[in-house]
Amino acid sequence: MKYSAIALSLLLAGTSQAKQYGFLKDNGDGSWIIGNDVWNMTQEQIYGSKLYYKDQELVGEATGHYVSYNGAASNLAWTSAKIVKTGSNYVDVQFDAAEGEMHWVIFNGLAGAYQYFVNRALPVLGEFRTLWRLDNETFTSAYNADKDGVLPPLSEYAISTKIQDETWKTPEGDYLTKYDWSGFVREQEYWGVYGEKFGSWYLHPGKDYFNGDHLKQELMNHRESATGDAVQLNMIHGTHFQALSNDVLPNGKIWGPWLWYLNDGSKTDVARRYNNEINSWPYKWLDDAAYKSRVASVTGKLLLSDGRPAAGAAVFLGDNHPNKTTLDMGSDYYYTTYAGNDGSFRFIDVRIGVYALQAWSNGGSIGDVTTTYLKNDVDVSDSPTSKTRLEKLTWSVLKSDTIFQVGGFDRKSTGFAFSGGFGAGRVANCPANLTYTVGSSQESDWCFAQNAIGTYRIAFPLSASNITNDALLTVSLAGYSQGTTVNIFANEVRIGNLSSSGILSDPSLYRSGTVAGEWHQFEFPIKGSTFKTNNKIDFRVMSLSSSLWRGPIYDAVKLEWI
Numbered sequence: 001m002k003y004s005a006i007a008l009s010l011l012l013a014g015t016s017q018a019k020q021y022g023f024l025k026d027n028g029d030g031s032w033i034i035g036n037d038v039w040n041m042t043q044e045q046i047y048g049s050k051l052y053y054k055d056q057e058l059v060g061e062a063t064g065h066y067v068s069y070n071g072a073a074s075n076l077a078w079t080s081a082k083i084v085k086t087g088s089n090y091v092d093v094q095f096d097a098a099e100g101e102m103h104w105v106i107f108n109g110l111a112g113a114y115q116y117f118v119n120r121a122l123p124v125l126g127e128f129r130t131l132w133r134l135d136n137e138t139f140t141s142a143y144n145a146d147k148d149g150v151l152p153p154l155s156e157y158a159i160s161t162k163i164q165d166e167t168w169k170t171p172e173g174d175y176l177t178k179y180d181w182s183g184f185v186r187e188q189e190y191w192g193v194y195g196e197k198f199g200s201w202y203l204h205p206g207k208d209y210f211n212g213d214h215l216k217q218e219l220m221n222h223r224e225s226a227t228g229d230a231v232q233l234n235m236i237h238g239t240h241f242q243a244l245s246n247d248v249l250p251n252g253k254i255w256g257p258w259l260w261y262l263n264d265g266s267k268t269d270v271a272r273r274y275n276n277e278i279n280s281w282p283y284k285w286l287d288d289a290a291y292k293s294r295v296a297s298v299t300g301k302l303l304l305s306d307g308r309p310a311a312g313a314a315v316f317l318g319d320n321h322p323n324k325t326t327l328d329m330g331s332d333y334y335y336t337t338y339a340g341n342d343g344s345f346r347f348i349d350v351r352i353g354v355y356a357l358q359a360w361s362n363g364g365s366i367g368d369v370t371t372t373y374l375k376n377d378v379d380v381s382d383s384p385t386s387k388t389r390l391e392k393l394t395w396s397v398l399k400s401d402t403i404f405q406v407g408g409f410d411r412k413s414t415g416f417a418f419s420g421g422f423g424a425g426r427v428a429n430c431p432a433n434l435t436y437t438v439g440s441s442q443e444s445d446w447c448f449a450q451n452a453i454g455t456y457r458i459a460f461p462l463s464a465s466n467i468t469n470d471a472l473l474t475v476s477l478a479g480y481s482q483g484t485t486v487n488i489f490a491n492e493v494r495i496g497n498l499s500s501s502g503i504l505s506d507p508s509l510y511r512s513g514t515v516a517g518e519w520h521q522f523e524f525p526i527k528g529s530t531f532k533t534n535n536k537i538d539f540r541v542m543s544l545s546s547s548l549w550r551g552p553i554y555d556a557v558k559l560e561w562i
Contacts, residue, residue, distance in 0.1 A: 315338065488539055
C-alpha cells in the first residue's frame, strides 16, 4: 500500500512514536512498515519489498532490500521487530533473525536511515552483506570513487556471450562484467545508484568494521544480469578479490553504523552529507559500551634502521600476534593510515584493545624496502588525554647492494603498463613478449600482468669483476590468479617458478582488477657462476590455463648481491 501525506499522518498518529515521525508498524501478517514523514518501506520476512520516497515507489519489479551471508546462499529471515530506543529526534528499530540484529535508526525528516548489524550467531564466513536491488528505470547509473557512469541495460547482456564468472563478450568485442563496478573500500566516501530524479547511497564515515587492509577491494554496484535490477551492494565483510577470508566472528561484533541516504541523484549533495557524517563519527547516539570505548588517537613515528624516515609507508593496526595476512584479517576491527614524509603516523577514534602494528613500503623514497615492520602487543587503553603515543619505532631493513629494480615495492602494480582502476580483460593488452633493458627502459615498459605464452625479459650488464658473486632475486606479486605458471630463468638456468602449486589463488586478475589482489613475495638465490657480462632474467610462460586472464600481477622485481 502506498501512503499519501494524509494516510501517513494517520498512520503516525496511530503509533506510540507519533511525536518522533519515525515509526514501526506491525501489519500482523509477518510484515512491518518502517519509515518517517519522508520515506517508508515494507519489510517482509526476508525482503524490503516496497520503498516510497517523494510519492514514488523505488523498488518496482526488483527484489528490494535484504541481508545475506556467503554470497546468496543464506538470506536472513526476520522473526520479530521492535523499537529498542527512542531519542529526542529518532527511533532505533531492531529486526531480529537467528544470526543477529539489523537496526534502522530513523531520524526526523531524514531521507534514509542509519543502519548497523550486531552479530549473535553468524557462522564462520567469508561474505556478509546488506544491499538494495532497485528499479532499473529509476536508477540508471552507478557511482563509486573508481567508476561513475550509466549501467549497461539488460538488453545488452541478452545479445552478448557469457565467457566466465559474470562476464560477457559483446558483439563488438568489448566486455560486460559487474566487477568493473568495484573499488578500494577504504578510499570510498560514498557509493550508490542514481538517475535523473533519485539517488540511493551508502556513506561509511567509519571503516574500522570492514575486514582487510588498505588494499581491500569490493564489488559495490552493478546491473543484475538475470533480472536487470540496479544493485547497490554493501559488502561489509567481503571476499570478492581475496584468496582467503574465513573469519570467526565474536558475539556482539557491530558492523556500522553507516548511513543509507536518499536524494535527488545529486553527487554534490551526497558529498556534502558525507562531510557532515565524518564530523559526527563516531555517532554519540549508539549506546554500546565497546563502541564508545575509544581513544581519540594513536600516534607514532617509524624510522628505518638505515636512518631514513618511513615516508609514505602503509601503516595498519590489526590482530595481535597475527596468523593471517593483513588483507585476510576480519574477525575484529582494523585501522589504516599512511605515514607522513617524516615517518609519523596517526590513527583516530580507535577502539580500546590490544593490537599488532604493521607497516610496509608504499613506494616512493622507500620503494626499495622489501621487509614488513611488525610490533605486537600495542596496548590501546583509555587515558586522561584519550591518546596513545608510541615510542620511536625502528624498522629493521637490510643493507642492499642493488643490481637492478623494476617497480617500487608497494604491493601494487602502479606504474606498469595498463595498470589502474578496474577493467575486464585488460591483461589481454599486455604483450606476449617484452624486454626491459636496465639503464634505458622505463617502469611503464613492464606490463602489470602476464597471461600469454611468451617471455618477459630483464636484460642487464655486469662488470667482469662481479660475475662470480652470488645474488638474490626478489619477486613481489601484487596478486595471482591460478592457472598460468611462470618459470624463471637466469641466463637459461631455471631458478624457480610462480605457480598454483605454491601460491594461493585470488580472483583479482579475472575479476577486472589491475592493481592488486593477494600480495606474495618470493626470493630466488642465483649462484655467481650463472652470471656473464651480459645477462638476462626471463619470466617465461610455456603453457596456459583454459580459463581466461590467469597469472601474476607484478609489484616489483629486484636483484641484489648477497
